[in-house]
Amino acid sequence: MSSQALSQNNERFEVNLGPQHPATHGVLRVKLLMDGEYIVDAEPVLGYIHRMHELMGENRTWAQFLPNMGRLDYLSALSYNLGYVELVEKMAGIEVPERAEYIRVITTEMNRISSHLLWFGAFVLDLGGFTPLLYAFTDREEILDLLESVTGARLTYCYYRFGGCYNDVEDEFLSGCLAFIKRLRARMPMYHNLVTKNVILRQRLERVGPVSAEMCRKYGATGPVLRGSGVNYDVRKNEPYSIYPELDFDVPVYHEGDSMARYMVRMDEIEQCMRIIEQAIAKIPSGPVMAEKVPKMIKPEPGDYYHAVEAARGTFSIRAVSDGKNQAYRMKLRSPTFSNLSLFQEASKGMLLADALALMGSLDLVIPEIDR
Amino acid sequence: MDLGINVIEMLLYLVAIIGFAAINAAYLVWVERKGAGHIQRRTGPKEVGPYGLLQPLADGAKLMSKQLIIPAGVDKPLFMVAPLLAMVPAVMIFVTIPFSENLVARDINIGLLVIFAFASVNVLxxxxxxxxxxxxxxxxxAARAVSQNVAYEIPLLVMTITIVLVSGSLNLREIVFSQAGAFWHWNWLPTNGNFLGPITFIMFFICYLAETNRAPFDLGEAESELIAGFHTEYGSMGFGLFFMGEYANIVIGSALIVILFLGGWYSPFPEVVPFLGSAGVWWFLLKMYLLIWLVVLIRWTFPRVTLWSLLNLSWKILIPFSLFNLLASAGLVKFLG
Amino acid sequence: MNKANVIQELKALASEGMPEEPEVAAVAEEAAPEAEEGGKAKKAAPPEPRKNGLLEVDYARRGVHVDVQVAADQVVRAAEIVDAAGMTLEAVTGVDWINDKELEVVYDYAYTGGECFRVVVRARIPRDEANIPTITEVFAGANWHERETFDFFGINFEGHPQLEYLLLPEDCDFHPLLKDFKGC
Incomplete structure (x- = not known):
């Protein structure tokens, strides 16, 4: 049907989807060439919220650049914080106390759950279901309250420091996390009953927007998009960092490659995050949360340094080039959704508008992170 | 003399109907928002008046006081007429609806026909x-709305014919009279030789959701795809009329279902039950508002379908089934009824 | 995927560019620790720009396994080698070595099919004649990464299907990550 529709050349028209459009969740613009309801070509136009973070990285000291990490992906900012501090620790050879590692993992995974919950709500909103958004926000609110009690921020966290964390967590926070997990565990079946098992939702997601593993590889897509296409790749497993090797968790992988697979990957990841947090809280040792000898002025040896972490949306990696000064010579931030979105143009060819928006929602876009 | 009374009577009816339609439309918005708030664990409107009851008035005043912006390059006459066309036929339809045995503005023999004739103006x-x-x-x-309305008008009419066959009349009062009695006498259950009643009822309800452009069939104004759909460029009372027209249509659809399937003003209890057993307009309104509440519940629970699955549902399932349903019902009425 | 094969092929490719030095790789490896020691020796005499060749670097320290520098016209073949090995493109970026009057284009590749393996391919081009062939034919995802690099460094990717500003406004006339960029 689609190829037939595409072959007719007569009644095509261009539609600007965005930069202000309810489905793009921010300031993304997609130039659509449409044939009736079919998409002939969809070209994303970026840069509406570009802030040149990479240049800021070159004219600030290593420590001064830390707060910028909360401004890339404002929904899972702690993963980005973690990636950056681990890179600098790798460069400067700073050892991190074990308790700090555990706190980092607990807070990062909490942040990942909150990010997935928000995506869940916004994604179903894209599909026309309004209510799950509010339900997800109720749970997310609890996470934000918990993280606020530790980090002092609700969204743009800047909690980790080179060599540890800014402050220690109290037992109330840990027990609050456990209470939250208990609550979310009880509510996950509700989400599945309300949304996952809904026949309309399944009809809209299953076999819609297939992305093959090969396409993911050619475009460098990572994270849930890649795992929804049947590739078992998670930086936490394949290139372990922090204390992830000591924790027992699974990487959800679905082989269908459709929007439903990406949906299921994220929903299962919420469960795995809860497992990780529980184990980490059970194992957390006492001790300092800050390394003793952290140089005030960090001057790494010249050369290239690369570090990758698994953010909520995929592989976030930083390539830092040092010339021995207290500022980076070059700071390249590789954001996952930049690559994930780049496959949209190819994947959406010949799709219906409504299906393409479902595909776009399943890529889980955060525009400030794409534009940097 | 006679003429004078007639004119006064008609004016009274007119005022009452317009008032009924407007108040319903306005307060359904309140019900919808309050209901959505309840479903989504928030409060909904609460600031204006007790329980936010004056919110619709405030909204109305706001909409009316806003400037009507006419974008450059629009087809001005059509642009101005369209919102009126959304609201006026809806008011007209109320004329024929019998709210109780005697509470009907104009008891027309072809009432059902009048309703569908005016209802189809909405898509225009x-x-x-x-x-x-x-x-x-x-x-x-607009293209979506037309294809959707064309697709769903057919099964809707075919199923109405089924009911007409069973009741033997196009007059809405007669249709209700044919269902006299407690709830097992009504058309939604297999009664009066109408053994396919439940199927007809469910299919009619689905078609009615689609006809009124309500979720999960609200493709015309799918906000995540088309921003606000056909009324994207409307503001002020232009938008207000579209909005009121939509809610008036919901009221009409629910009233129609109550008349065709749910025994109109008859009580669900047998007549021997004191108080509850007596028929009256309150039963009509109760049933109607329960249906409307069901529509609100559905809207805030389900995601939206896609256009193709919507059309497939109509052309591939509802239309063949409704035709089969018509034939089978006709046969059953002929031989068993 | 066979790591050793990839390393071997990349090594062969990198040494192709300089037939007069048969042991380029060895030279580069020697040069590397020197560069990594950094610090004092460096201040006295700035080191020569790195020569083409392949290094197997300390992963725990640097975050990559293999670091190979090739000539500008070899980046497509390098991409083909890692593509054949089933690796994916993580990023393309640039570095402005203004003191050497050179721009460096850096390609980060990673293996997502199993055990972690990261390869970085780099090529140096003169600053005043910043042309390098595109690898979009090999990795479609390079399209946006190369456009971004064009935004920031003004590097001309020859044969790129749509070399326009991606993140910067379409009418801007500067490249902010060049070291001589003084604001606009």
Whole structure:
């Protein structure tokens, strides 16, 4: 049907989807060439919220650049914080106390759950279901309250420091996390009953927007998009960092490659995050949360340094080039959704508008992170 | 003399009907928002008046006091007429609806026909509004609305014919009279030789959701795809009329279902039950508002379907089934009824 | 995927560019620790720009396994080698070595099919004649990464299907990550 529709050349028209459009969740613009309801070509136009973070990285000291990490992906900012501090620790050879590692993992995974919950709500909103958004926000609110009690921020966290964390967590926070997990565990079946098992939702997601593993590889897509296409790749497993090797968790992988697979990957990841947090809280040792000898002025040896972490949306990696000064010579931030979105143009060819928006929602876009 | 009384009577009816339609439309918005708030664990409107009850008035005053912006390049006459066309036929339809045995403005023999004739004007207003707006989203939305309405008008009419066969009349009062008695006498259950009643009822309800452009079939104004669909370019009372027309249509659809399937003003209890057993307008309104509440519940629970699955549902399932249903019902009425 | 094969092929490719030095790789490896020691020796005499060749670097320290520098016209073949090995493109970026009057284009590749393996391919081009062939034919995802690099460094990717500003406004006339960029 689609190829037939595409072959007719007569009644095509261009539609600007965005930069202000309810489905793009921010300031993304997609130039659509449409044939009736079919998409002939969809070209994303970026840069509406570009802030040149990479240049800021070159004219600030290593420590001064830390707060910028909360401004890339404002929904899972702690993963980005973690990636950056681990890179600098790798460069400067700073050892991190074990308790700090555990706190980092607990807070990062909490942040990942909150990010997935928000995506869940916004994604179903894209599909026309309004209510799950509010339900997800109720749970997310609890996470934000918990993280606020530790980090002092609700969204743009800047909690980790080179060599540890800014402050220690109290037992109330840990027990609050456990209470939250208990609550979310009880509510996950509700989400599945309300949304996952809904026949309309399944009809809209299953076999819609297939992305093959090969396409993911050619475009460098990572994270849930890649795992929804049947590739078992998670930086936490394949290139372990922090204390992830000591924790027992699974990487959800679905082989269908459709929007439903990406949906299921994220929903299962919420469960795995809860497992990780529980184990980490059970194992957390006492001790300092800050390394003793952290140089005030960090001057790494010249050369290239690369570090990758698994953010909520995929592989976030930083390539830092040092010339021995207290500022980076070059700071390249590789954001996952930049690559994930780049496959949209190819994947959406010949799709219906409504299906393409479902595909776009399943890529889980955060525009400030794409534009940097 | 006679003429004078007639004119006064008609004016009274007119005022009452317009008032009923307007108040219903306005307060359904309140019900919808309050209901959505309840479903989503928030409070909904609460600031204006007790329980936010004056919110619709405030909204109305706001909409009326806003400037009516007419974008450059629109087809002005069509652009202005479209919202009127959304509201006026809806008010007209109320004329024929019997709220109780005697509470009907005009008891017309072909009442059902009048309702469908006026109801089909609604799609014209969406098409005109979408087309005249000179907005691509509005045009896509108008195209969707037309294909959706064409697809669902057919099974809706075919199923209405089934009911007409069973009741033997096009007069709405007669149709209700044929269901006299407690709830097992009504058309939604296999009664009066109408053994396919439940199927007809469910299919009719689905078609009615689609006809009124309500979720999960609200493709015309799918906000995540088409922003606001055909009324993207409308503001002020232009938008207000579209909005009221939509809610008036919901009221009409629910009233129609109550008349065709749910025994109109008859009580669900047998007549021997004191108080509850007596028929009256309150039963009609109760049933109607329960149906409307069901529609609100559905809207805030389900995601939206896609256009193709919507059309497939109509052309591939509802239309063949409704035709089969018509034939089978006709046969059953003929031989068993 | 066979790591050793990839390393071997990349090594062969990198040494192709300089037939007069048969042991380029060895030279580069020697040069590397020197560069990594950094610090004092460096201040006295700035080191020569790195020569083409392949290094197997300390992963725990640097975050990559293999670091190979090739000539500008070899980046497509390098991409083909890692593509054949089933690796994916993580990023393309640039570095402005203004003191050497050179721009460096850096390609980060990673293996997502199993055990972690990261390869970085780099090529140096003169600053005043910043042309390098595109690898979009090999990795479609390079399209946006190369456009971004064009935004920031003004590097001309020859044969790129749509070399326009991606993140910067379409009418801007500067490249902010060049070291001589003084604001606009």
């Amino acid at each position: 207003s969406l098409l005109m509004g979408g087309w005249a707006s000179r907005n691509k989203y509005a045009v896509i939305s």
